[in-house]
Structure formats: structure tokens, C-alpha cells
Amino acid sequence: MPSDSSEQGQPGRSAKAFGLSDADDLGESPDRPAKSRSRMTLVALLIVLAAAIGLLTLSRWKDAQLSTERANSGLRHPAVGEPLPELHLEPLVGTETTVELADVKGQVVLINYWGTWCPPCRVEFPHIVELSERFGDREDFRFLSVSCIAQLGGDTSRLQSDTAAYLEHQNVDFPVYSDIQGISRWALLQAGRSDSFAFPTTVVLDRQGVIQGVWVGYASGYEQGMGNLVDRLLDASAEPAASESAGAK
Template sequence: MKFIKKNIVNGLFIALLLVIVFVPDAKALLIRGLMEIGLYSPSIAEFPKAAMDLSGIKFQDAKGNAIDLGNLKGKVIFLNFWATWCPPCRAEMPSINKLYQKFKDDKNVVFIFADADGDLEKSVKFMTNRKYEMPVFKVTSTIPDQIFSGALPTTVIFDKQGRLSFRHEGIANYADKKIVDFLNKLKVSD
């Protein structure tokens, strides 16, 4: 009898591991749980205050509206590169959505969620199905490596002068008070 119980427990454990490995939403749920207990807290480090030329870095939404980062001088820019198939991206989405909800009516902060799938329609559908309101864009120009080098998820924040103020590759909890305070500080600083 002990041998059968042991086999059942081992079988269930292996099945759980396989689900976590092969089902993106299951892996995202596990990562999200780790975020909730305090892992993946973003680190706000000081960046050199050199302005970048953001002109020509372009994105387009599903309605065809184009946005050029160079035209957003005077606004704080929160730019997140993500993909629907990426479990860490899926895991951090609820925290980014909470952050977006806090600032969505603030004209001094712009949020851009750049689809790395290359399938804007799929990404918009993903957001809609999960009831996220975040604006999804496709990349329509080249992106400098200091902004995005291919790691998903990647989040960058520019201050009002177009200076790179935050860059993080990998998952982070963006609902963290440190990020909210950081965005508020960037809004009022010159």
C-alpha cells in the first residue's frame, strides 16, 4: 500500500512540474506568487544624466496611430517590451496594469507596451481577454541596444528630458511603491 501511495505522490509531483514547465500561464502564476512574497522587487539605480536622442524611435497602435519617442519630450515615458508567450511577461502584467491604472489619466506620463511577438492583433487580443487596458504598440523602427537588446521582459523609463532613468531586464513587481514614487519624482524634476 505504501508503494502505491508513493508512486501516486511522485506521479502528481511530476505532472505538476510538467504543467509548470509547458503551460505559460501556470509558470506565470508561480512567478506571480513569488512576486507577491517580495521577490522580484525592482532596484532603482542612478543612471548618468545624459540625454538620448529618442527621435525616430517609433511605435504604432492597432488603430494605426503612430508615436515617436522624440515627440514626447516633457513627459515621463514607461516603455515595456513583452510577448504573449513569455511567462515572466505574463507574470508581471498584473503589477504593470496596477501601475498603469494609477497613472493612466496623468498627461505627464506615457505608457507604451511594445509587442515583441510581431503580431499586434494577437497581443491586443491577449490584453483584452485578460481585461488589461494598457496600450499595446508594435515597433516600427530600429531600437537602440541600450534601450532593448532582446531580453524579455525589458522595461525602461525616460525622464522628461529624454534621459534614460531606469532599465530592467527580467521580471519585476511594478506595483511596488518604489516605482510609483520614482515616477512621481520624475514628473516634477527637471
Template sequence: MKLIKKNILNILFLTLLLAIVLVPDAKAFFIRGLMTIGFYKPDLEHPISTSSNLEGIKFKDIKGNVIDLGDLKGKVIFINFWATWCPPCRAEMPSLHKLYAQFKNDKNVVFIFVDADDDLKKSAKFMADRQYGLPLYGFASEIPKQIFESALPTTVIFDRQGRLSFRHEGIANYNDQKFVDFINKLKSTK
């Protein structure tokens, strides 16, 4: 009995550690906690501004409607590549949902959330279960490596002229006032 009492803290710690490692939602919850205390802020100190030809880069929604990025010139384009099995993707989803809620009625900003597994039915169920009303898309063309290579999550933003203005691989808290200001600045820049 003494041995069990001595090791109960170790057993609890080991159980918690295993849950964080093996259960995607537990890992996402842990990462989300780190986000709220200031870790994982997107780097806006060194914005990119490289021109890109967006013509022919296409995504399709669950209904089969295709969107060509070349047709969106004049709008800020926010693209997030994610997957349902990815704990960091799950962790940043609430901040993305809040950011989207701020701009969803703004005709000058377009959000595209791309399921990297291209299983839109599974992703739509994931979104519905968590009550995220994010615009969900899959791939409908080849994606240039400067936009998305393979790391999840990856977020890219194009300004109104179609220039790549932000690219971040990995988790970030996008529900940050500096980030909202960054998008508003891109909206007002011609």
C-alpha cells in the first residue's frame, strides 16, 4: 500500500503524458493552453512581399464549386492548410474561427480552409461537430511549393495585388489584435 501511495503522483503524471501524446484532442487542448499564455504568435515583424501568379491555383468546396485564386485579385486571400488528424491544426482552429468571424461579412477578405487530406466529408463532419462555420475546400489543381509544401498547419495570405504577404508553417494564434491589424492594413493597401 505504501508503494502505491508513493507512486500515485508518478502514475497520474505518466497517464497525463500518455494522453497528451496519444489523444489528438488532448494534445490540441495542451497546445491551445500554450497559445493563450503567449506562445505561438505569428511572425508579423518580417512580412513577405513577393509577387505570385495566382492564375490556375484552384480549390473546390464540398459541393464541387471551384474557386480560382486568379479570380480573387483585389481581395485579401487567407488560406490555411490543415488536417483533422493534426493536433496543432486542431489547437489553432478556435483562433482561426474567431478571426474568420471578424471578417466573414467583409467582401474584401476571402478565407479558404484547405483539408490537406482532401477528405471533405470527414472535414465537414469535424467542422460541424465543433460548430466551426469555416469555408472548407479541397485541392482542385497543383499548388506551388512556395505556397504549400507539406507542413501542417500552413497559413498563407495574399494581398489585394496577389502578392504573397505572409507565410507561416506551424501553429499560431490568429486571434491576436496585431494579426487583425495586419489584415486590415492589407485591405487598405492598394
């Protein structure tokens, strides 16, 4: 018996027979999967970007913490809090005056031991120059630059010529001293109960000749700690003087 073509096969007609895609039949747009993938990609990129920003922020915070630790490291030296037993510096370049401990009493003092032969000293040198210029106008501040050779004793004339040439190359004209016999360095070692000396070494004394900071070697941030300490000591020294002046009036 012949089948009715209008009945047969009708349930099997696909959506395409009506000009529709399968996606249309399901009520979906043909490009919806592509849009979803784009959104997922965008979200992933945003997550990666946020993570990168977080890591960068953490890195900068750690760098700031490290810089602060370096700046303050000089305050933890074992010689801090001890009086400097002795200071004896001979004139080397730009001065003819010997400096003894008694000559700097009543002043905040920054002593920098360095050498033209010493790579870390050369890196530190511009920062030390900046500190000397920053506080140089203060009568209650004294900067003592001490050029040294690697070993005690040695040729003073060679040290003098090398130092003078280096200062000229750096366009610097402050007075520089020597510690050929190591008297001043040995005094610092005694105060810190140590038996080894490294270059550069920078010492800050208060008005009473007490060691308040010692930075051994050089790392970025040391100069910040030196400057902060000198500032603090000068401010502390100025307060009693201001009070006495006000009382006299």
C-alpha cells in the first residue's frame, strides 16, 4: 500500500529543511561560542595582568624594605655606642693640618676611609661627596676624608699623587687625610672588638666623640642612613643650644 508522502518522513525533517541551523533550533546564536571564548581569554589576561601587578608591587615593597635595612645597618655595628679611643690623621691633599680627636669635639663628624684602588669606594665616592656638600656649611659638622692604601705603611708620596689625580678627575677639592700607620683604624677596631678592617668604612661620631654609626663596605642605601643619622645628631645638638639661647633672653 503506497504510503502518504506527506506523512512519511515528516518527523525526520531537520531544522535545516526550514532554513534554520542547529544552533538556531536551540535558540542560540551561531557566533556565541566564539564570544564565550573571547570573554574567557579576556578574563584570563586580566588575571595574569593582576598577578603581574601584584608581583611588581611586592618586589618594590621588598626593595624598599631592603633599602631601609641597608640604611639602618650602620646603626647595628658593634662599635656603636662606644667612644672612639683615638683619632690621628695626617694631611695628604688640600690641607696641612693634622687632626686629633680633641680637634673635633663638639662637632658631628663623618669619617670616610677609602682608597682609589678600591672598586666599592669608587662607587660610593659620589654619594660621600654629596653628603659633604649637604652638610658642609654647618660649623658644627666636620667631614674627614681619609685616603688609604691596601696595606699599612707604604709609600706616602704614591698615595698622595694617586689621591690628587683621582680628586682632579672627579672635580673634587675637599681636604683629604691619611692614616698611614693605621692609628685611627686600629682605634675603631678596638671600639668594635674586631680584628679586620674593610674598605670603604664610614664612621659617624656625635659631639662627644661617641660612635653612632659605622657602615662597612658599600651598598645602595648606605648614604641614606648616613645622611639621616647626621641630620638627627645635628638636630639633637641644636635643640639644647636653642633652649639656652631662649633662656638667656
